[in-house]
Amino acid sequence: MADPIRAADVVVVGGGSSGCVVAARLSENPARSVLLLESGPGYRSVSDCPVLDYRTLPVGPGSVFAETYGVELAPSVPSAMVRGHVLGGSGAVNGAYFVRGTEADFRHWPASWSYENVLPAFRALERDADFDDSRHGTTGPMPVRRQPAERLSEISAAFRAAALGAGHPEEPDKNGDGAGGVGPVPLNVDGDRRVSTAVAYLLPAWGRPNLTVEANSDVVRILFSGNETVGVEVESDGVRRTVRTGRVVLAAGPVETPVLLMLSGIGPAEHLMDNGIPIVLDAPGVGSEFSDHPEVALPYRIRDSLRRDDTSPVVETVLNVGDLEIRPYTAPFDVLVPGSGQPDPILGIGLMVTDSRGDIRLTSGHRRDRPRIEYRYAQSAADRRALREGQAIGSELLRSPELGSLLEPLTREVSDRAVLAHLGTSLHMCGSCRMGGRDDVGAVVDEWCNVRGMEGLTIADTSVFPVVPSRGPHATAVMVAERVSTFLRE
Numbered sequence: 001m002a003d004p005i006r007a008a009d010v011v012v013v014g015g016g017s018s019g020c021v022v023a024a025r026l027s028e029n030p031a032r033s034v035l036l037l038e039s040g041p042g043y044r045s046v047s048d049c050p051v052l053d054y055r056t057l058p059v060g061p062g063s064v065f066a067e068t069y070g071v072e073l074a075p076s077v078p079s080a081m082v083r084g085h086v087l088g089g090s091g092a093v094n095g096a097y098f099v100r101g102t103e104a105d106f107r108h109w110p111a112s113w114s115y116e117n118v119l120p121a122f123r124a125l126e127r128d129a130d131f132d133d134s135r136h137g138t139t140g141p142m143p144v145r146r147q148p149a150e151r152l153s154e155i156s157a158a159f160r161a162a163a164l165g166a167g168h169p170e171e172p173d174k175n176g177d178g179a180g181g182v183g184p185v186p187l188n189v190d191g192d193r194r195v196s197t198a199v200a201y202l203l204p205a206w207g208r209p210n211l212t213v214e215a216n217s218d219v220v221r222i223l224f225s226g227n228e229t230v231g232v233e234v235e236s237d238g239v240r241r242t243v244r245t246g247r248v249v250l251a252a253g254p255v256e257t258p259v260l261l262m263l264s265g266i267g268p269a270e271h272l273m274d275n276g277i278p279i280v281l282d283a284p285g286v287g288s289e290f291s292d293h294p295e296v297a298l299p300y301r302i303r304d305s306l307r308r309d310d311t312s313p314v315v316e317t318v319l320n321v322g323d324l325e326i327r328p329y330t331a332p333f334d335v336l337v338p339g340s341g342q343p344d345p346i347l348g349i350g351l352m353v354t355d356s357r358g359d360i361r362l363t364s365g366h367r368r369d370r371p372r373i374e375y376r377y378a379q380s381a382a383d384r385r386a387l388r389e390g391q392a393i394g395s396e397l398l399r400s401p402e403l404g405s406l407l408e409p410l411t412r413e414v415s416d417r418a419v420l421a422h423l424g425t426s427l428h429m430c431g432s433c434r435m436g437g438r439d440d441v442g443a444v445v446d447e448w449c450n451v452r453g454m455e456g457l458t459i460a461d462t463s464v465f466p467v468v469p470s471r472g473p474h475a476t477a478v479m480v481a482e483r484v485s486t487f488l489r490e
């Protein structure tokens with residue numbers, strides 16, 4: 001076996017949705033050596049990739065492709081959340097819903113990230129099979145297609161008819177003007193495969209002599225000399241080593257990026273001291289004020305069996321109404337997430353613009369100890385009202401003639417009690433190391449995604465989003481990674 005690498009120009013930490021893009025883009029320059037370290041399992045070709053089936057989410061109990069964290073969704077509402085832990089990251093195990101953030105979402109970002117400024121990067125990353133115009137891309141690495149109406153599963157077709165029957169507008173392109181309505185979900189699916197950024201970006205770059213990808217390699221600490229980044233400490237097969245570098249790009253995702261920063265001495269000073277960690281930089285925003293989408297389930301029972309064919313994705317059509325997204329999942333979660341123990345199918349009610357902000361905090365100074373993650377969902381009156389409104393709209397759709405003939409709702413209750421009883425999360429966490437201006441004390445990175453106050457340390461993943469977008473974050477994560485790669489190349 002070749003000696004492990006001990007130095008690189010750039011070390012990318014985390015081979016997930018964002019990290020695979022950064023490693024591929026930065027290694028386009030043959031003069032730059034790039035090392036990508038991924039803590040989960042890897043593979044070298046599409047035929048070896050174990051997570052291609054887009055109809056299921058391989059994140060159930062015991063999955064080696066996911067990390068599970070105990071969380072508190074609201075006071076006294078414990079739950080669990082998962083993150084992808086495999087080359088391709090969460091984007092390799094997710095629902096393959098690939099929708100851009102809307103124009104309104106980017107009004108919360110620094111001006112250099114306005115929709116007008118990010119649109120060229122969205123267009124460049126996508127290969128849209130359904131739209132070919134000035135607002136869509138047709139030649140990028142990420143395939144985008146929508147399920148044709150005649151192939152919709154029975155539940156999706158009935159949901160669509162029910163929403164149109166209730167007077168909601170049709171929205172044929174969810175990557176369009178973001179006006180809302182019912183329409184097909186853009187999917188990053190090609191043929192019968194879920195296409196993660198590992199498949200779209202990294203595998204085609206695999207043979208480059210200046211790119212090294214190490215799976216099963218967990219970065220335990222970033223190393224600094226004063227405020228300069230000088231390397232990382234990584235553990236592979238139980239052996240620790242140091243890799244020297246002048247540039248670390250953190251792409252470990254919105255949980256592990258802040259955890260790694262705090263374990264390395266960058267975080268809220270008092271919290272680091274409480275955990276016995278020597279302070280490199282007092283950065284109060286690390287792990288603070290993240291956002292995600294609360295999701296309330298409306299369970300139902302099917303009257304007879306439902307048609308879902310081999311091509312049915314996890315969710316193929318959704319209704320966006322105001323700040324809500326209503327999702328008819330195409331099968332019970334027991335089928336979608338094997339082993340999840342949730343036999344009843346559900347309509348998901350996602351609140352896509354929310355007041356809730358959560359925190360991630362260490363429970364000790366040791367890498368192996370799990371962080372404490374508090375979401376604080378449904379704490380504002382406005383969020384509770386919106387979620388009740390979502391329950392009411394969803395219940396009405398379930399009782400419509402189109403859906404009512406297929407299924408029987410298991411609850412009709414519209415109340416705060418029912419919100420808490422059926423509360424979950426969409427697994428869209430963002431903003432745990434957010435981007436912002438100098439006057440924002442909670443901002444961890446500047447508009448180029450460099451960590452304020454440090455040299456040679458960049459973050460390129462969903463932790464830098466100022467706030468979770470009002471759509472799923474995957475497409476926006478790829479866009480951010482593309483733009484950060486451009487900044488670093490320049």
Ligand SMILES: Cc1cc2nc3c(=O)[nH]c(=O)nc-3n(C[C@H](O)[C@H](O)[C@H](O)COP(=O)(O)OP(=O)(O)OC[C@H]3O[C@@H](n4cnc5c(N)ncnc54)[C@H](O)[C@@H]3O)c2cc1C
Pocket residue numbers: 013014015016017018019037038039040057059082083084085086087088089090091092093094095096097098099217218219220251252253254256257260426427428429460461462463471472473474475477
């Ligand atoms: C089950 C599930 C379903 C989802 N469904 C959708 C969907 O359909 N549509 C959508 O838009 N969004 C969805 N999301 C969210 C979306 O997938 C994520 O927001 C996005 O993939 C996050 O990208 P990221 O680069 O920030 O992090 P990730 O893709 O999570 O990548 C982080 C990577 O870093 C690695 N890592 C962590 N710590 C270390 C370390 N110390 N050393 C080395 N490597 C490390 C991890 O193993 C992981 O591979 C879903 C998420 C999940 C978990």
